[in-house]
Structure formats: structure tokens, C-alpha cells
Amino acid sequence: MEIAHKDVDTITYTWLVMAFLIVLSLLGTRGLKSMPGGLQNFLESIISTIETMLSDTMGKHGKSFFALIATLFLYILISNLIGLLPGFFPPTANINTTLALALIVVVLTHVVGIKKHGFSYIKHFLGPVWWLSWMIFVIEIISHFSRILSLSLRLFGNIGGHEVVIMVIFMLVPFFVPLIMSVLGLLIAIIQSVVFMYLSMIYIQGAAEEAH
Amino acid sequence: MDFFSACVLAAGIGMGLGAVGPGIGGGMVVGSALEGMSRNPGASGKLLTTMFVGFALIESLAIYALVVVLIILYANPYKEFGLKVLEHVGK
Helix, strand or coil: CCCCHHHHHHHHHHHHHHHHHHHHHHHHHCCCCCCCCCHHHHHHHHHHHHHHHHHHHHCHHHHHHHHHHHHHHHHHHHHHHHCCCCCCCCHHHCHHHHHHHHHHHHHHHHHHHHHHHHHHHHHHHCCCCHHHHHHHHHHHHHHHHHHHHHHHHHHHHHHHHHHHHHHHHHHHCCCCHHHHHHHHHHHHHHHHHHHHHHHHHHHHHHHHCCCC | CCHHHHHHHHHHHHHHHHHHHHHHHHHHHHHHHHHHHHHCHHHHHHHHHHHHHHHHHHHHHHHHHHHHHHHHHHCCCCHHHHHHHHHHHHC
């Protein structure tokens, strides 16, 4: 199979983001202190913020998904932010990366649902009344597939669209104006990673709770 | 009108129409959040985070339109077909 030039860039920058996160975690957890300072303090504040959001949204059984949710958030955040450096290409501006992330989340929701409810997980798809369940089943199946589409396209469109806008503005006005768009891009990068994390928490929580 | 000017026209009109709805929705979100914050300034931190998340969800509708427009402009699946039709019409 042939790999396009753009995808090679994406793979390389994905490795760069992974290496950055691994080195950062290794440096932060080297010589843990009970009175943290410097890097350990910084990382602990990020992690505890994510943990608070997780327990607010998913309750006490959300703890077991902490590793996945925090990894998704940190990976997406660093991938988005890397695009603000000139010459770097954010891995999330490629549809393959975002589709892979969305597939992980959506497949996990069904795994969680089946593990928790067994066969009665199908009640999630049938709605409250039995004589309408044939129609609701079709609608629910479509909505579950559209989750993959919306999760992946939202992230890809925001980051990829920002790249295109920056490129066009650099061609038109190379001075000062791209700076304003970069500030907007900083906002987009943070908000989109939070939104991805938030939505994956809501989807997993929706599969884990009882059918309405 | 040839194939490419039709593509550009469709992209422009599509992006413009796609930005109308999310614009109205985003304005309503920010307006209500501001109203809530001015009534209860103590809750502004929590309102601001919820507003940003909700705003990003609405904004993603415009982003879907942008993705479709980018597909029309840069990765049109009917490019070969359009060029072939153009050749026939040209003869």
C-alpha cells in the first residue's frame, strides 16, 4: 500500500508528540516528592483537574477510565498545540488520526455496555415503548454511527480548517494578521481537546447507565 | 458554466449558508451565558466552561460545512467525471 506524503508527516509528528509526552512524564515522575514543586506540581495540577472533571461527569465508577480519558486529552492537546509552531504539522489535522481516536471511543462504549448489561444492552436501542421499537432501533443505530462521524470530523475540521485559514492569510497578509488567527487557534486547540474528552466521557457514561 | 466555476460557486454559497445557523445559535448561547453571569457573577467560572463546550458543539456544525466545502474544492470525487464531460462538451 502506498502512503501519501501528508500521511508520512502525520506519522512522524505523532511519534514526536508521543516522545514529548513520554519524556515529560518521565521527567515529572523522577524523584517524586510529597511536597511537589516545579514540573511535578504542574503535571499534578493538570491531572487533578482532569480527575475532577471525570468524577463530576461519570461519578465514582469513572475512575477505571481515567487512563484512557487523560491520555486522549493530553495527546489531542499536545497535537493541537504543536500546530501553532511554524513549520510543524498537527497530527490531528489528518482525518486518519481523528478517525482512529473516534473509533477507539465508540467501540469502547459498546464494549462497556455489553460488559455491564450483557444481552439486555439491546434495551438501550429499543426506546420506552415496544410498538415503536422497530423505528427507534433504526434511528439509534444511525445515531451511534453518526457519533464516529461527528467526533472525528469535529476535531479534524477545526484543526485542519485552522491550518487552511492560516495558510490563506499568510498568502494575503504576511504581517501581524496571522498572529490574531494564531490566538484564535490557541483557543480552538484547548477547547477542542476538552470537548473531545467531555464527549467521550458522556458516551461511555451513557452506555454504562441503565436504559431509559 | 464549466465544472470548476460551478465547484467554486457551490463552495462559496454552501459555506455562507452553513455559517448562518451556527451564527444564530452561537449568539443565543453567548447571550444567555452573559445574562446568567450578570445576574449571578459568582457562578461565572462554571458558566464560562459550560458555555465554551456548548459553543464548540454548535460551532462544529459550521465546521461540517467547511469540511464539505474543502472536499468540493480540494478532493472532489467527481473531478475525473467532470473533466470527461467537459471534453465531450468541448468537441
